[in-house]
Structures are given as C-alpha cells and as structure tokens.
Amino acid sequence: MADYKRILVALDLSEESSQVLDKAGEMAKAFGAELCLTHVIEPLTFAYGGDIPMDLSEVQEQLQNQAKEQLRKAGDKFGVAEERQRVVLGQPATEIHRLADELESDLIIMGSHGRHGLALLLGSTANGVLHGAGCDVLAVRVHSD
Incomplete structure (x- = not known):
C-alpha cells in the first residue's frame, strides 16, 4: 500500500463536500499526511464565451471571495492552515493536475456524483482528473442528503 504524505483535496463546495472532507481527514490521520484544499472556479467568460456585453470581473471576484470563505471554514474543521488552501481560476481538471504537481x-481526493448515461459520456471533472493525474486519485462517492 502506498504511503501518502501530501493529499490534495479538491472540493466543489457543495453540501456533499463534507463527505469528501471527512474521508480526506480519515486518510490524512491514517497516513500522518498533510492536507491541502482546493476549489477551482471556472472563469465566467468560459461559461458565457464573451456573449454577455458586460464586465463580469466584479461578479467573478465575489465568487472567488465566497469560495475562499467557504474553503476557510472547511479548512478550520481539520486544522488546515490558510496557506494550504487554494482557490484558483481555470478549467478544473487542468488546475487540479497543476496544483497536485506543484504541491508534490x-x-x-475528490467527490464523484456517480453520474450515468449522457453525463458520463460527456465526462466529468472526476473523470478528467483521474485520466491525467500523475499520482493516485481517490474518488469519494457522494450522496445527496
């Protein structure tokens, strides 16, 4: 079995994120590993392709600030220092790979909603991370409460 020292936890900050964080906490405790938390926000220009004739930078900044606050609260639960919490802007799978490499x-660890059919065919963030990661990936099956 692998001996994990640095665990990157990718959270989508949904209500189910606590399930992922609980599993990450168990893994960190079992291996004596350091947790790093991340949340990736896709730029609004990705979603709307520049079709909206307005400046979205203020809205983007508000989203980032809200995400930082939610990540801080999640980090507090497991004593993850703020310098090991990252909110980044970009394509989720790409940024998670980059951060995992950067942090060695x-x-x-990330959540998986277990989608089927068309959603699975089109791919998910978990699938994208799994197929490009340079380290082990644990997809935690999350359930809506």
Missing part, C-alpha cells in the same frame, strides 16, 4: 501531492 501523492494523492488527490
């Missing part, structure tokens, strides 16, 4: 993570 040996495990990425």
